Amino acid sequence: MAGKTVTRADLSEAVYQEVGLSRNESADLVESILKEISDALIRGEGVKVSSFGSFSVRQKGRRIGRNPKTGEEVPILPRRVLVFRASHVLKNRINDTLTDTAGAAS
């Protein structure tokens, strides 16, 4: 697998190339988008991006965990976690290019 890592800089470069805003403004917009998504999630609101996927916040209860090294029991406190569900469009795009047998099984 390729193993390259795409970062904010690559996303703002793509916006710069595609829309023709300045590099600074492109970077600011990438930041605003991530901020709006994060803020919605922090308010407890789910975020749905069609043909990409959806982010939702799930409440987890308290449970007893274990330190795998020492075997010691430690309480895991109730917390909110973020769950991402990829859309079928995204899953298909990934499998179309990465699987040799793309389309063979549904």
Added chain:
Amino acid sequence: MTKSELILRLAEQNPHLYQRDVERIVSTIFEEITAALARGDRVELRGFGAFSVKRRGPRVGRNPRTGEAVHVGEKYIPFFKTGKVLRGRLNGER
């Protein structure tokens, strides 16, 4: 919040941009992430989270209704890991 609501919010904050430009910006970003994952690349957005692709090897599955064995080919699934900062903020940290 949906993608179109996200676009509206950004358009409000950026009155100097046409809404269709904001739409293109939002689409470009999700398209870049999708394209990266389709190449097998990782997308790391510090503070927010990281998208990656995990391989699931081929296996013999079973039709739960008939019990019949079926071959399930290898597949790749997108995966998201929440960033430290966002995880903290979801739980009341600043």
